[in-house]
Amino acid sequence: MIEPLLNGGRQDGIGVYTAALQRHLPAAGCQVSAFSYPRWGADASVISVGQALPQSFEAATLRDLIAPKAHRMHMPVDIFHTPDYRLVRMDCPQVASLHDALPISHPEWCNPRLRGLKNWLQRSATRKADHVIALSHFAIDELVSCFGIDDSRVSVVPCGIDDGWLAAPAPAAVRATLAANGLREGYFLFVGTLQPRKNVERIIAAWQRLPTATRAERQLVLVGSSGWRCEDTVRRIDGARQRGEHIVWLNALTDSTALRHVYAGAGVFVFPSLYEGFGIPVVEAMGAGVPVVTSNTSSLPEVSAGAAVEVDPLDVDALSAAMQALAEQPALRAHCIAAGVARAATLTWRETARQTAAVYHRVLSR
The missing domain is CATH 3.40.50.2000 (Glycogen Phosphorylase B;)
Known part of the structure; x- marks a missing residue:
């Protein structure tokens, strides 16, 4: 032993x-x-x-x-x-x-x-x-x-991820968690500490370039605590919220069950990180059956293995277009969801x- x-x-x-x-x-x-x-x-x-x-x-x-x-x-x-x-x-x-x-x-x-x-x-x-x-x-x-x-x-x-991520949580429990956090199902989701390499400011910019109707229907939800050198990102979030934009920052969500529910309620997962040694949130999203937009750099293409839409993380227009495509193209969504679940099943x-x-x-x- x-x-x-x-x-x-x-x-x-x-x-x-x-x-x-x-x-x-x-x-x-x-x-x-x-x-x-x-x-x-x-x-x-x-x-x-x-x-x-x-x-x-x-x-x-x-x-x-x-x-x-x-x-x-x-x-x-x-x-x-x-x-x-x-x-x-x-x-x-x-x-x-x-x-x-x-x-x-x-x-x-x-x-x-x-x-x-x-x-x-x-x-x-x-x-x-x-x-x-x-x-x-x-x-x-x-x-x-x-x-x-x-x-x-x-x-x-x-x-x-744990095998439990591959099983859908109870819909009533998901609805309760979303309601408690002011979320409407179908939002764009990011999970990770707010710090420069996570590229959160470009996520916000890409979401803001989406059509008005899309932004009205689909919130941008950011889950993660403040990290090093995140002051500009926090100011951008606060400014957008003060203008009435539909951005939600859950900076104190630590319960794993609640986090699983937040993934389940998402319409698109957005993770254009500039650098990752692995990138666990990508696997969590795929396991939860959420289509993923991620970077074409560092380890992320290796992790997603073709199951996500990959973009240049520095190209805000490309990121925005990928977000919109995954939100509005049923065939692309279905492909990424099925491929993502299959990929996540190999990464437990x-x-x-x-x-x-x-x-x-x-x-x-x-």
Whole structure:
């Protein structure tokens, strides 16, 4: 029995990924022990998930720097798997999931206060890990280019969705959630943190270029909290709403059931992100039976695999035209819905866990 160790994360993309592995790895034949790093200088018993690791990440990293050949942190596990770049020297094989190389490939989209640290930590993780998991082939190319990692030490294991996303929720429950949030069925939907690379301002501009009748019938619904450098986007949202435009920003929607209902009520999902290591919301929308408009860049064509309408994310007119086509052309809608559901059925967390367990076995058999 393989016993991987997972350190917890907040419920952003990495947090969703971590929680999904914890749920599904047992069915893939792995006994999972969850651990968290205690905060530096804080009571070691105050942790977010599972048991406390022997040292804080900061203290263990400092130890690695000062005495790299000294005694390694002992862990009572067969293999240690970190779902992000927080990796220190241990006395067991180690696997790291590296989601992208954004701080190096596109530093303009990262907080400058954290950019250098994240670059260093990711480089360190690629050196310490026995094997690296990437979420897409695009991500492998980025990791090789930016970190110089040997691609023979990297395996692609895509993200996914829970099987429940492929089953339609109860219509009455969907209607209740929509009513509680002021939504009318058939809207254009975006899900993601508001930050520059998510391209939300161009989504708004594209929606505003739609015919007046379309905008009156179909709201633009944005689901996601405020992120770094989102001030201009927030001002644009507020200005449009003050002018009476039908834009709804759900910035505090955290319940997974409610989010599933919001997807179910959408007419078109719009995700023209400028950069993604994977792009879980695209799979969520396809699994929910919503036709998708997405970018023709980064990992997104690999994720959608022809099941979405792909556009240049910098071309507002092309984005607007794609949104209108998916809203008004029944044949195109039907094709994208059917192709999307079929694609999403191949991208489940159950399958992610199975492939992840296979990586563990390969590492342990060396």
